[in-house]
Amino acid sequence: MATYLYKLGRFAFRRRGLVALLWVVLLGVAGAAAASAPAATATSFSIPGTEAQKAFDLLEDRFPGTKADGATARVVFKAPGGEKITDPQNKADIRRVVTELKSSSDQVARVADPFTAKAVSKDGSTAYVSVSYDVSSMELTDDTRTALEKTGEKARDSGLTVETGGDALTAVPKTGAGEVIGVGVAAVVLVITFGSLVAAGLPLLTALIGVGIGVSAITALASVLDLGSTTSILAMMIGLAVGIDYALFVLSRYRAELAEGRAREEAAGRAVGTAGSAVVFAGLTVIIALVGLAVVNIPMLTKMGVAAAGTVAVAVLVALTLVPALMGFAGKRVLGRKARKALPEDATDSGGKENAGTRWARFVQRRPVAVLLAGVLGLGVIAVPATSLELGLPDDGSQPTSTTQRKAYDLLSDGFGPGFNGPLMVAVDAQGSDNPQAAVDRTVREISRLDGITATTPPKFNKAGDTAMVTVVPDSKPSSVRTEELVHSIRDTGADLRAGTGAHVLVTGSTAMNIDVSQKLNDALLPYLALVVGLAFLLLMVVFRSVLVPLKAALGFLLSVVAALGAVVAVFQWGWLGDLFGVEQTGPVMSMMPIFMVGVVFGLAMDYEVFLVTRMREAYVHGESADEAVVTGFRHGARVVTAAAVIMIAVFAGFIGSSEAMVKMIGFGLAVAVFFDAFVVRMTLAPAVLSLLGRRAWSLPRWLARVLPDVDIEGDKLRDPGHGTPVPEQSVAESAPAESDSRVTTGR
Numbered sequence: 001m002a003t004y005l006y007k008l009g010r011f012a013f014r015r016r017g018l019v020a021l022l023w024v025v026l027l028g029v030a031g032a033a034a035a036s037a038p039a040a041t042a043t044s045f046s047i048p049g050t051e052a053q054k055a056f057d058l059l060e061d062r063f064p065g066t067k068a069d070g071a072t073a074r075v076v077f078k079a080p081g082g083e084k085i086t087d088p089q090n091k092a093d094i095r096r097v098v099t100e101l102k103s104s105s106d107q108v109a110r111v112a113d114p115f116t117a118k119a120v121s122k123d124g125s126t127a128y129v130s131v132s133y134d135v136s137s138m139e140l141t142d143d144t145r146t147a148l149e150k151t152g153e154k155a156r157d158s159g160l161t162v163e164t165g166g167d168a169l170t171a172v173p174k175t176g177a178g179e180v181i182g183v184g185v186a187a188v189v190l191v192i193t194f195g196s197l198v199a200a201g202l203p204l205l206t207a208l209i210g211v212g213i214g215v216s217a218i219t220a221l222a223s224v225l226d227l228g229s230t231t232s233i234l235a236m237m238i239g240l241a242v243g244i245d246y247a248l249f250v251l252s253r254y255r256a257e258l259a260e261g262r263a264r265e266e267a268a269g270r271a272v273g274t275a276g277s278a279v280v281f282a283g284l285t286v287i288i289a290l291v292g293l294a295v296v297n298i299p300m301l302t303k304m305g306v307a308a309a310g311t312v313a314v315a316v317l318v319a320l321t322l323v324p325a326l327m328g329f330a331g332k333r334v335l336g337r338k339a340r341k342a343l344p345e346d347a348t349d350s351g352g353k354e355n356a357g358t359r360w361a362r363f364v365q366r367r368p369v370a371v372l373l374a375g376v377l378g379l380g381v382i383a384v385p386a387t388s389l390e391l392g393l394p395d396d397g398s399q400p401t402s403t404t405q406r407k408a409y410d411l412l413s414d415g416f417g418p419g420f421n422g423p424l425m426v427a428v429d430a431q432g433s434d435n436p437q438a439a440v441d442r443t444v445r446e447i448s449r450l451d452g453i454t455a456t457t458p459p460k461f462n463k464a465g466d467t468a469m470v471t472v473v474p475d476s477k478p479s480s481v482r483t484e485e486l487v488h489s490i491r492d493t494g495a496d497l498r499a500g501t502g503a504h505v506l507v508t509g510s511t512a513m514n515i516d517v518s519q520k521l522n523d524a525l526l527p528y529l530a531l532v533v534g535l536a537f538l539l540l541m542v543v544f545r546s547v548l549v550p551l552k553a554a555l556g557f558l559l560s561v562v563a564a565l566g567a568v569v570a571v572f573q574w575g576w577l578g579d580l581f582g583v584e585q586t587g588p589v590m591s592m593m594p595i596f597m598v599g600v601v602f603g604l605a606m607d608y609e610v611f612l613v614t615r616m617r618e619a620y621v622h623g624e625s626a627d628e629a630v631v632t633g634f635r636h637g638a639r640v641v642t643a644a645a646v647i648m649i650a651v652f653a654g655f656i657g658s659s660e661a662m663v664k665m666i667g668f669g670l671a672v673a674v675f676f677d678a679f680v681v682r683m684t685l686a687p688a689v690l691s692l693l694g695r696r697a698w699s700l701p702r703w704l705a706r707v708l709p710d711v712d713i714e715g716d717k718l719r720d721p722g723h724g725t726p727v728p729e730q731s732v733a734e735s736a737p738a739e740s741d742s743r744v745t746t747g748r
Helices: 002-014 016-036 051-062 088-102 142-158 178-194 197-225 229-259 264-296 299-334 337-341 356-366 368-388 404-416 436-448 481-501 510-544 548-573 593-621 626-657 661-698 702-707 742-746
Strands: 072-078 108-112 126-133 161-165 424-429 453-456 467-474 504-508
Touching: 002 016, 002 264, 002 299, 016 197, 016 299, 051 424, 051 467, 051 504, 051 510, 072 088, 072 142, 072 404, 088 108, 088 126, 088 142, 126 404, 142 161, 161 404, 178 197, 178 229, 178 626, 197 229, 197 299, 229 264, 229 299, 229 593, 229 626, 229 661, 264 299, 264 510, 264 593, 299 593, 356 368, 356 626, 356 661, 368 548, 368 661, 424 436, 424 481, 424 510, 436 453, 436 467, 436 481, 467 481, 481 504, 481 510, 504 510, 510 548, 510 593, 548 593, 548 661, 593 626, 593 661, 626 661
Parallel strands: none
Antiparallel strands: 072 126, 072 161, 108 126, 424 467, 424 504, 453 467
């Protein structure tokens, strides 16, 4: 692989004009496709195999035209103190709102009068107007959404308390200025790392081009593939981080090759052949982990993973081709002025005096047991909150208390009971019964006797009379354990009655769907974790030709992931430091967040493992002792890995300012996970473990050595004379082209 990438790097460097032009054209085509593509619709949230999804599909089939997936809104009214909502004046004001809502948009399907629909609380203080739309929430036009909001605002002039809830107010999530700050931090880190504005700008430019292509492609295909807006945000988050890091590693190795006196084209080829090999492997692990999310069998999660994986693939290709091409344009300006003047004495790359990485490695080697215990115990303590992990999906109850959605949620809870915001839809399929009417009546009667129910509506039959819908209102809030137990009780009761009635009972609705999603993801988390950890172990055995190094890497990955989950629970579920991170409302952790974070962190953890440890193995196989190999790896790689980790943390942390709760939570979780994995696991625990293992770390049974392929990720084959000579063909200053270098314009 190193030999092929070496040739690719030299080609991209030599034909830099052509390569750069191709990427610019590709960016333009992707941008044009995105601009002309129809707007994305709402992501179809289906959970194959769950009872809630089966019930939803059944109702769609038996009750056609109900627009079960259409947007809904509830305009909630509360009378002033001492008044009733049914007072003549209040009643007239509310019916005026009903009339206005009916004519507010062509997308409105129906508006229910609360006084005929029995949507008034028992104490007469609260009522609500239900609004149904023909389209999903993401297909609502801005005019429709604005009309709904203005109607509610205008109704307040009557003296009533008026708040609006429901998914009709769901807007496209916004990320704010946080990610811009993250990119700014990345730029500062790159300038400090390279000492050159040109070198600092190159990874940023290539990463933005890669993300631009990836996100534009997602936008162009969003309508066709049913991709939601969150998909592109997450792809941008991951693509930007890995894009900067992959370019950083290739550019850093290129500068190191220049420091050894190689000609620029030769240095570019070797940089792509060595660091590029690590980029390919690291990118492959991220892609496999993201695509592997498909095993959970949740279409939305699969699409998010595949879209993000596509953006990562683009980032890898950019690092292997566009980065060496731009290095050719940059000439010797990839080095700072001082570095260009003092190139022969470059201590960082040539191994002269000890740098910070060398000093840190020797510090850890002097006291490996103490460092290992401190790191493991520290992460273990942070991981403790993960034992209280609760999964769920957001509703209006998880909105900040300042929003009208949350205020409407609280008004309904106070006026109609805590379970009113999460009613259960019970579908009774009596098609196989001899007497469907009697079967449904008996089923509803038995369900009504269960504990935990506030109200049960009369059954509503379809035209064929063989299927009925029943709404059950729990006496507990949607996200509570008591509501979850009620769902299971209804299902168990239906199963017990089926033999006698012939009716099949299914429970659906947003609350039941949330419960089923959380359960499915809970069940899938450990198998998926085992899959990615097992995959990491196998791939690292191929890369490092060792058993203990992959084992150490896999265990370290588990430790960093669990610690990151503990931090997420502490902040978003318990509310610790919530004000610092903009968490206005605590609640269960998003159901998809842990498994998505596992997939992403797996790939990122392997990035640092590969980039740091390959240098160690390279030194060891060329004669250095096990301890000195660790020091050599840190001397060459610590500064770059530190910069890469800081950049990723900054980029991910920038998404904490998102208005989308899941994006905010994933941004925080990934930032924390990168910090733990890079600075605690890879740069602290790893050298401690390798020091304790000594030569045993790099041993491999002979029979396994014969079976495993040799991918040459360190680029050993490039040391052969046929792939260039380490003796410089000309100095860096001589090889750097002048501004009028003909190769820049001709592509030769």
